[in-house]
Amino acid sequence: MEYELWRTLCLDMxxxxxxxxxxxxxxxxxxxxRDRSKSKMFGLLMLRSGVVSLNLKCDPAxxxxxxxxxxxxxPGYHMNKKHWNTVTPGLDAEMMRDLIEDSYDLVVASLPxxxxxxxxxxxLVERG
Structure with a gap:
């Protein structure tokens, strides 16, 4: 269930x-x-040993x-542990949406x- 919800939330960005x-x-x-060759990752959705998890970028503090x-x-599984978190099931949909939006915003802010x-x-500021 989480897999499809998290996938949808990521693809809604x-x-x-x-x-x-x-x-x-x-x-x-x-x-x-406009240019997919300049794309950047904001999420990594994995299924490991039957457990779903989602790596998301996050402000270190x-x-x-x-x-x-x-x-x-x-801390992010196989990622920079300072800047990435790994989320497992148990958080409500609203919090997941916020975490995904934050990850997306951090990545988009670094694009040209x-x-x-x-x-x-x-x-970041204007979206609230």
Whole structure:
């Protein structure tokens, strides 16, 4: 159930698409404006030993707070543990949407201005 919900939430982000560079058990969610060759990953949805998990980018200070408050949020599996979290089932849909949007925003903010404009991205502050 979480797999499909999380997949849908990731694909709902403007300019997001799904890729499988590591095989069918690891869906990578990337964002690109006009040029897919400049795309960047904002999510990695995995099915490992029957357990679904989602790696998401996160501001380091917030990542620490989220990990302390939620046992379902841990340092990123096979990722930079300072900037990525791994989320497992147990959080409500609204919180998952927020975590995915935050990851997306951090990645889009690093894209060139023309790519951000092509996505119609309003920025971290303006979205609220």
């Amino acid at each position: 403007p300019g997001a698409y799904e890729d499988f560079p590591f095989g069918e058990e690891a869906a990578v969610y990337k964002v690109a404006g 917030l990542a620490e707070q989220l990990r302390a408050a939620n046992p379902q949020i841990n 201005r023309t790519e951000r404009e092509a996505l119609g991205w309003k920025g």
